[in-house]
Amino acid sequence: MTEPSRVVRSMKKVLLVSTGGTISSLRKAHEGIIPELTGQDFLRMLPELESLAKVSAFEFSRVPSHYLGLDDLLRLSKSIEDALSTGEHDGVVITMGTNIMEEASYCLDLLLDLDVPVVITGAMRSPAMPSSDTQMNLYNSVVAASSESLKGAGCVVCMNGEIHHARYVAKTNTVSLSAFQSPGVGPIGVVRGRGVVLHTRNVQRERIRPESIDARVDLIRYGIGMDGSLLKAALDLGAQGVVIEAFGGGHLGPSSIPAIEQAIARDVPIVLTSRCMSGELLQDTYGFEGSEAHLKKIGVIFASGLVGVKARIKLILLLSVRRRMDAIRLAFEGS
Secondary structure (H helix, E strand, O other), rough: OOOOOOOOOOOOEEEEEEEOHHHHHEEEEOOOOEEEEEEHHHHHHHHHHHHEEEEEEEEEEOOOOOHOHHHOOOOOHOOOOOOOHHOOOEEEEEEEOOOOOOHHHHHHHHOOOOOOOOOOOOOOOOOOOOOOOOHHHHOOOOOOOOOOHHOOOEEEEEEEEEEOOOOOOEOOOOOOOOOOOOOOOOEEEEEEOOEEEOOOOOOOOOOOOOOOOOOOOOEEOOOOOOOOOHHHHHHHOOOOOOEEEEOOOOOOOOOHHHHHHHHHHHHOEEEEEEOOOOOOOOOOOOOOOOOOOHHHHHHEOOOOOOOOHHHHHHHHHHHHHHOOOOHHHHHOOOO
C-alpha cells in the first residue's frame, strides 16, 4: 500500500535586528550592566530558535533605547525595508530597550510599508540576571514573526507571552515582567507554544513616511493650577506643533485658553489627548470654558484614543511630510 503523501511546510525566514537595550546588556565589572550582545549572540544563546525558523541577524545599534532618536528610527525603517526588498523574509523581530518601546513601535508602525509581521521585543531583566526574560521573549517573538495570522497586522510588541499592537501598548511599570499592557484594550493575541492565538486584529493602520524628520513638537502634561506659560514658551522656542495632555475627557483651566488661541491663530496645530491611560475624549458633553466642546470650537485637534507620546510622534511625522492644518485634523479626527 502506498503511504499517503505528506504536506511539507517550508520553514519561515525571520530577520532579527538588534539595537541594544536591557535585552542585550551584560555586567561590566563594577560598572553595572551595559549593552553588549548582538543578534548573532542571541542566536548562539538560544539555539532552539533554529527549530522555529531560519533566522538571520544584523546589528543596527548597541545602545540604551533612549539614546535613539526619531532620525534613527527612520534609518531603521529604511534598513528593514531594504533588507526585505528581496521578498526572502517572512517576518522581522527587532530587539530594543523598553524605555522607548511604546513610542518606537508606534513610530515604526507609521513608517514601515510592510505586510509581514514586525515584532518588537526586549527584556525587563537582562541576560546577566538568573530570572531574565530574555530567552522567553526572543523565542515568543520569533514564533510571532513566523505566524501567518499576524500578516498585515502592522507593528506589534511581544513581551511576557502577550502580543500588543503598537497603537495601544504602554509600559505601565518600571520593573515588572508584565509591564507592557494595552490599557482599555488588552493584547491582540498571545503566544502559545509554537503558535499564535489571535484575539482581534487592529484596523486603524496608517502610513506616514517623510524623507526626513525635521519638525519640532512639544508635549505638555497639564496639572492642577497650570496656565498657558509652558505653551507660550514652547512657541517662543520654535515648536511647530504642541500636544497637550488634558484633564479627564479633555478639559483645561480657563487660564490656558489665551495661549491656545494665539497658537492656533499662528497656524500652529494644538493636539489634545487625555492624561488618562485609556478611554476616548468626550464630545459635546460639558459646556464650560475649557471644556472639550469649547476647545473643539476654538480649533483644537482631538487625538482621541492616543496617549500623548504617540500623538506627538504622529504629529511630528505629519508636519515632516508638510501636512497643512486641515489635513492634520483629518489624520487625527478622521481615523
